[in-house]
Amino acid sequence: MKLKNNTVFDCCMIDVSKIHNEAGNITVVENGDNIPFEVKRIYYLYDIPGGEARGGHAHYELEQYIIAASGSFDVILDDGQNRKIVTLNRPNLALHIVPGLWRELDNFSSGSISLVLASNEYDENDYIREYTKFLDYKI
């Protein structure tokens, strides 16, 4: 399978907006409205022990929105040439990650929740889990 030639600069923060009232906020993400792919799967990371990191892989095809539903954490994006660190700490901001990039998540605050909206069902064949293999594809 061919790895897409995207760069870290193709990933951007999207304000998915919030509806505010005195009883609190609600944020809505809806297919065909404020997300550039169709959501097929949702998962979330939570109870992450202090000092732990997640991710550490690339995807051939998968696109994702990552949202700090609670607390904060960093997403490190790497396209083989450039690295970008994005801090997520607001539930109304989504980081759009395009396919073909290495990513790691770290610096999780206590009680944080990383909400992930994904463009496909889980498929281990869509993963590259070795950084050296990822770099080989990028050359």
Ligand code: TYD
């Ligand atoms: P993994 O991809 O290693 O997590 P992360 O990249 O966040 O560190 O996934 C951890 C485990 O969960 C692994 O056994 C695969 C499984 N998993 C699923 O079964 N379905 C899924 O949608 C995801 C994201 C993971």
